[in-house]
Amino acid sequence: MATRPKKSDSATSRKSAASALPTAVKAPKPANFAKEQELEAYREMLLIRRFEEKAGQLYGMGFIGGFCHLYIGQEAVVTGVQMALTEGDQVITGYRDHGHMLAKGMDPNGVMAELTGRRGGYSRGKGGSMHMFSKEEDFYGGHGIVGAQVSLGTGLAFANKYRDNGKVSVTYFGDGAANQGQVYESFNMAELWKLPVIYVIENNRYAMGTSVARASAQTDFSQRGASFNIPGMQVDGMDVRAVNAAADYAAKWCRKGEGPIILEMQTYRYRGHSMSDPAKYRSKDEVQKMRSESDPIEQVKARLTEKEWATEDELKAIDKEIRDIVSKSAEFAQNDPEPDPSELYTDILK
Ligand SMILES: Cc1ncc(C[n+]2csc(CCOP(=O)(O)OP(=O)(O)O)c2C)c(N)n1
Ligand SMILES: [Mg+2]
Numbered sequence: 001m002a003t004r005p006k007k008s009d010s011a012t013s014r015k016s017a018a019s020a021l022p023t024a025v026k027a028p029k030p031a032n033f034a035k036e037q038e039l040e041a042y043r044e045m046l047l048i049r050r051f052e053e054k055a056g057q058l059y060g061m062g063f064i065g066g067f068c069h070l071y072i073g074q075e076a077v078v079t080g081v082q083m084a085l086t087e088g089d090q091v092i093t094g095y096r097d098h099g100h101m102l103a104k105g106m107d108p109n110g111v112m113a114e115l116t117g118r119r120g121g122y123s124r125g126k127g128g129s130m131h132m133f134s135k136e137e138d139f140y141g142g143h144g145i146v147g148a149q150v151s152l153g154t155g156l157a158f159a160n161k162y163r164d165n166g167k168v169s170v171t172y173f174g175d176g177a178a179n180q181g182q183v184y185e186s187f188n189m190a191e192l193w194k195l196p197v198i199y200v201i202e203n204n205r206y207a208m209g210t211s212v213a214r215a216s217a218q219t220d221f222s223q224r225g226a227s228f229n230i231p232g233m234q235v236d237g238m239d240v241r242a243v244n245a246a247a248d249y250a251a252k253w254c255r256k257g258e259g260p261i262i263l264e265m266q267t268y269r270y271r272g273h274s275m276s277d278p279a280k281y282r283s284k285d286e287v288q289k290m291r292s293e294s295d296p297i298e299q300v301k302a303r304l305t306e307k308e309w310a311t312e313d314e315l316k317a318i319d320k321e322i323r324d325i326v327s328k329s330a331e332f333a334q335n336d337p338e339p340d341p342s343e344l345y346t347d348i349l350k
Contacts, residue, residue, distance in 0.1 A: 018220040025222075025233040025261075028249050030241035035309045041083065041240045042300045043318055045075035048099040049297060050319075050326045051108055055098065055115055059275045063334060064115045067144075068129045071099035073270035076296035077202055078103035080243025081170060081263075084251050088165070092140040092153040093172035095130035096202075096269075100172065106137050108329040118336035125339040126347065147180030149173060150199070154186040157197035157260070168254045172200045176207020178221050184228075187260070191228040194259035198250045199225070201262060202237070204269040209281040222264040230260050237265030238294040268294070 018024065033041065052070045059068050071078075074096075082091075082103040093100045101111050106122070114121025114132050122132040123142075132142040140156060143149040153171025160167040177183065178201050190197050201221045205212050212219050222232035231253075236242040243265060250261045268290045272279035279287075304310040310318075 018218060018223040018226070021223055021226045023223060023226045023229060023231045025231045027233045027235045027242065028245040030236075030239055031245040031248065033241050033244075033303075035304075035307075037083070037244075038300055038304055038309060039318075041076075041079050041244075042297065042304060042315075043322065044079045044082075044103060045240065045297045045300065046319065046322045047108070047325065048075045048078070048102050050322050051102060051112070051329070052098060054326045054330050055112065056271070056275065058112075058116065058330060058333070064129070064275075065117065066128045066130075067095065068115065068275045069096040069273065070271045070275070071096050071269070073290065073296075074202060074204060074237070074265075074267045075099060076240040076243050076299075077200070077237045077265045077267055078172075079296075080240040081198075081200060081247040083240075083244050084247035085168070085170065086251075088138060089168045089170060089251070090138045090140055090153075090156045090160075091170045091172070092149045092156065093142070094146065094149055094174060094177060095142070095144050096174075097130070097132060097142045101132065101134075101137075101139055104137055104139055106134060106139060108325055109332040110134075112329040112333035113336050116333040116336075117338060118333060119339050120332060120336040124343065124347075126343060147173060147177040147182055150177065150180070150183045151186045153199075154190050154195060154197055157190065157195035158193065161193065161195050166255060167196070168251055169195075169197045170200060171197055172202055174207060175201065175203040175205065175212050175221060176210070176215065178224055179207075179216060183224075187225050187228045187230055190260040191225070191230050194257060196254035196257075197260045198247070198254060199230075199232075199260060199262045200247075201264045202267055203264055204267050206269070206273070206282070208273045209277070209279075211281070220264070222262055225260070225262050230262055232262030232264060234264045234266060237267035238290075238296050239299060240296055 052072045058064050078099045110122045117125045119125050130144040153169050156169035222234045235246040246263050253261050
């Protein structure tokens with residue numbers, strides 16, 4: 001009788017089988033950033049990091065109610081992808097959404113004010129951290145239901161194809177969401193109709209407190225579309241240049257009419273799942289190792305210094321500029337009035 005392979009053996013053999021699939025695409029070399037692009041990436045990632053640190057503080061002070069999921073550690077993903085997009089491309093994601101909005105160029109005041117439930121927030125103070133939208137900025141949320149954005153993002157791509165407008169829908173979701181059923185119904189339709197959608201799977205190694213190894217039978221997420229013939233690649237999601245090159249490839253693929261593509265971004269979140277998670281399911285050493293060896297911002301900073309593209313003083317000046325933007329957003333978010341009670345009866349589906 002055949003013996004069942006040990007878990008570690010089966011995980012290894014599954015992985016090698018996946019990388020031999022015809023849908024397995026090798027990630028392109030990291031983009032060769034010029035000085036301006038390195039500085040742009042540095043600024044953008046720093047804005048997200050400082051914004052999230054401030055949001056964490058405001059949460060601790062009781063200014064933010066409900067859930068709050070921070071994006072610290074994953075900044076290179078949205079930054080590198082956004083740098084490869086063109087105006088009019090749409091973005092949709094789950095509840096860990098602040099970084100996606102900032103990378104898209106949305107106003108930090110509007111994002112922070114939504115976190116504190118104020119009038120000037122993107123959902124006029126009625127959505128909070130997980131439910132922010134801006135049709136004007138082509139940002140379609142902000143979704144609290146794990147996986148829900150995948151079918152919606154596929155729908156955006158359907159509309160783009162129908163209108164023949166050349167736009168791409170960038171649909172972000174997590175490693176945990178990748179195990180949700182509607183993801184696969186969406187994959188089927190996307191490939192069948194060759195919809196212009198980039199599925200960005202942000203594999204930050206945990207879904208709440210459960211590690212990928214414990215929850216996923218197939219941990220090569222780039223091959224989750226293999227049964228639908230959707231190509232995919234694994235990307236170093238801590239290196240903004242690697243992310244950018246992969247996103248550029250994917251955007252061109254979609255615009256050529258080749259259909260959907262999957263980018264598995266191998267990344268890491270430094271904080272707990274949400275503000276109420278002390279993250280006891282992993283060791284401090286694991287987090288510290290990622291921070292000291294792979295931090296996306298430190299990587300750019302090291303290159304800028306090494307190539308003498310920025311002095312310590314210039315980098316400090318950028319940091320100050322970013323801190324000022326974030327402080328102003330926090331001030332606005334604490335002083336802007338709450339919505340009028342009559343707003344309870346507006347924006348409701350009747
Ligand atoms: C349909 C549904 N099931 C369960 C939950 C509870 N839940 C919230 S976040 C989460 C984990 C998702 O992890 P992942 O997709 O890896 O995203 P990450 O938080 O790591 O960014 C779960 C199970 C939910 N919000 N929606
Ligand atoms: Mg995850």
